[in-house]
Amino acid sequence: MMRFAAALIALSIAAPAHALDLSGWLDFSSHAENIDPIRPVVSEIVQDRGSDARWIPGVVASRTQVTMAFQTLGRMVSRPVDLGDRVRQGDVLANLAAEDLAATTRAAEAALAAAEVQRDTARLTLERTQALVARNVASAAQLEQAQRAATAAEAGAEQARSALVQARDAQGYARMTAPFAGVVSAVYEAPGSVLGAGTPVLQLSAENRREAVIDLPESALASLPDRAVFTVWQRMDPDRQMRAVLDRIDPVADAATRTRRLYLTLPPDAPFRLGSLVRARLGTASEPALMLSAAAIFRRDGAPHVWRVLRDDGSARVEAVPITPAGDFHDRVLIQDGLAPGDEVVVRGVNSLSDGQPVGPRVRP
Template identity: 40%
Template sequence: MSRLLALALALLPMTASADSHACSEGSAQIRPVVSEKVSADPTRQRAFAGVVAAAHSADLAFQTIGRVARVAVDPGDRVSEGDVLASLDRVDLQEDLASARAALGSAKAEAAYARQSHERVRILAERGIAPIAQLERAQAARDTAEARAEAASADLARAREALGHGTLRAPNDGIVLSTAIEAGTVVAAGTPILTLADLRGREAVIDVPGEFLQVLPPDARFDVVIHAEDATSHPARLRLVEPMLGDNIRTRRLRLTITEGAEDFRIGSLVSATLARLDLPVMTLPLTALSGPAGAPSVWRVAPEDRRLARVPVETGRRLADRIEITRGLAVGDEIVVKGTACLGEGQTVGPMVAP
């Protein structure tokens, strides 16, 4: 929006009030005022800085516990599906496998012995030689040994699976955004090792004032430009408004999906995003433009033909930071005084517009 300076040329009449007396004291001087032409879509004039992020990213982790032997990639590396990203110490995993095999062999031997013992006691009990209590103890020992053998078999299966999961591979083509673990670190199953971004899709992440959301439609369209010379704009659409993190945070984070030319954007690049359009026109003015009582606000409009001032009643709507929505009383292109309104009067003439 254009903000312009004008010079107040006419003198104000003397009144009995202190404010008017102060105004009349300086009435012989030319007083500057600041004016602004009303725009139907002032949000288009504001660009929001942000960065490019991947549309999809994931934290990758091992599915087993172990010591990290090697991290094969660095942040910024591009990888293909199936590439090795990191690996655990296979010596430790093989030792765990050998231990699980030995434990299973021992458990099977104990189970076999317990079954034989139970069979002998059962035969003696049928002949009336062994008491029933001895038979019950033998049966319990057999069941316990067989359960231990099953548990050892499961441990062996997990050790074999862990050995197979000792290598972390890329699930898809992507770019490594960050690594969280160094070689030699002992990690548990599920501990994030690195973050991998999908090559498909890009988003612009920007922060906007909370009041900006009041004029933002759910399907808002933006124009995104890379911070570079001769950069062209690319269309984007609003995908997500992230939740507010706290009462003291006055900005909201928007995620914009870049719909065309996403391959031109590198992750981490600085961009600017501007609202492409609004479905309904929104006219706003600075709060300093309003005068009169709170229930009946008005503004000073400059007539384009003779530069004379006229007080115009207006109706206001939503407050947008330091601006206020004008719902009735003005038209697009009207020149309104936004600063220096305290000592103005009806019919007063202001000078020509000059650059600030």
């Protein structure tokens, strides 16, 4: 063994340097330069913002609500409907005492008859005065007086005729009927009350267009797009959820709570009765409310994009995905289209990536 080691040393001393050139074996610098390191990415998982959001209390109301009142004064003698009753168009809702209105009509008829007699008498007087003036028996002053009396009598008869028309109309207003099919949602007066014209008696609400009414603070409205979609359900039946669409927002905030009222249109087959308490949240199972950091968005050809991470069998790469933003909320963006819950999106260094570029493990932002 000692002889073999000594021979190897002697060979290394005697051999030329280039014969034992091991630089090609031991130089790893060129290989290291060609390897592109796979960097980790700072990303977030897209989630349905509405699924974890707290529900918002609301109440079911009608889009069409009418306060019913009599068009004439009188004493209400009957109200055959009560709170919560469903009525059809033309159904009687309340009645006034017909005797008082009938007496008023008879008095108006008598007043018209007297006014017509006075008118006819004034006409005859004017004709006689004109004949006397033609024979120089009556003076011009008497003729003017007869003309004035005839004109006043004509006006009095016309006034009495109008009063009779009003009395007959008032007699017809003694019966209150439903202008459309709906439900009695409020009652203000009971039978026996003496009412003036226009005094509210009850409220009638149509059932064909129902809404869920909720209140939100001003800060929460910034991220709501037009026609935002909500999920509405009742506490006692959480599995029966309905899709509701934002219809309108009150332009003025409530002075006490500083909240704005939102009206969500419910489908015609919604099982909620008027006045029912409901719960609402933004988004639905098929139309989730996806929120994303604004730093994840970059523009390509003028259109907003994000980098979605595709992971498969331990490898990962990024791809550019076009998105449709629906609104901003501070440093977050509501995504309307382009992503789905569970997608991994890069939120840092978006301007230094390219399509198909491999990436490393995920780092939380």
